[in-house]
Amino acid sequence: MSYYQDKIKQLKENHYSNDKQIASIISVKNYIDTHYENDINLDILSHNQFISKFHLLRLFKRYYGLTPKQYLIDKRIETSKTLLKKGTSVTETCFAIGFQSLGSFSTLFKSRTGKSPSQYQKEQLSRSN
Template identity: 30%
Template sequence: MSEVSRFWRDPALPFVEARCVADGRQVCYAAHSHESFSLGIITGGHSRYLTGDAQHEVAAGTTVLMNPGVVHTCNPIAGQPWAYLMLYVDLPWLQAQSFALPSATLSTSTALYGHLLEVFAGLFDERSPAAKHALLVALFERLPGLLGNTVPARAPTHPRLEMAAAFIRAHRSDAIDIDAICAAVGLSRGYLIRAFGKRFGLTPHSYLLDQRVQYARAQLRLGRPIAEVALEAGFADQAHLQRAFKRHLAMTPGHYRDAQS
């Protein structure tokens, strides 16, 4: 029987990781975001994909794309089975390749789907790190053409809301509350909560938790102790990190840290 979820990582390629999920019914997420650029392919069944304020039903053959910081979920429809492969690529590496983030959030291109299947197969097999690096470079060189859309993503902006999000990111490990955020950006509590949710898809508190989970995820990739990471990320203890991590990423911190391809 296939594992429900497994990861591929390579210390020689620390800017990227991949995930294979054989049964998406057992891997369900709360709304969350990633610091990395993420793209995935649905390899079986159907699921519901929510990105920003748009909702789609996606099926096998569909590619989904998530820019850094974009809140999203992708979960089963009424308990129906589905499966997928995901790729997470760190933004600094993409910027070094002069890759412009796409505006597309999904694609039904068979050429793109087929190319991504080849990339995942190459990452999960026994090729050398150099060969896998070449696969990734070729993917991002070809991606704009395969998508047919090279316009950079531009989200509607509100300067004070952007300031609030930046304040949260800068203080994600600190003991901040809604009053501290309001004071920093000059907005009332009621307005900030309403407008922030519309702009980012999460309340300020949920956004803070998401940022802490992202920080913990990056540290756990380095193999650090869970309890130490929990406190450093701003959680009261390991149990609080455990609950938040599982809601956001559908796995425990220990599973994620110790996962192997």
């Protein structure tokens, strides 16, 4: 490889690599995973990574196939399933995972799982006994 080809390769690696984008998106996912119970929106996520919220939205969707909001909802629903299996009340579960309204939690849970939170909990507890 010639000197100039080597320099071009270095420039491409340093200035045009996706490593920083990937690291930013992984950081956003990790932030959601650890702070899912808080109020999270694109403004907060983009501010933490010093990136445009619209660019963040496109990158997150490209790498994970979901928007950050969809990922957050999925994370909350999966966590709520775990809490309900342990016997935590529906109301406590709702507020523990970051929802502000029991009605919105129940509606969303039912739309995602096909069962209300209380039905899901009853089924899981009867299976474990």
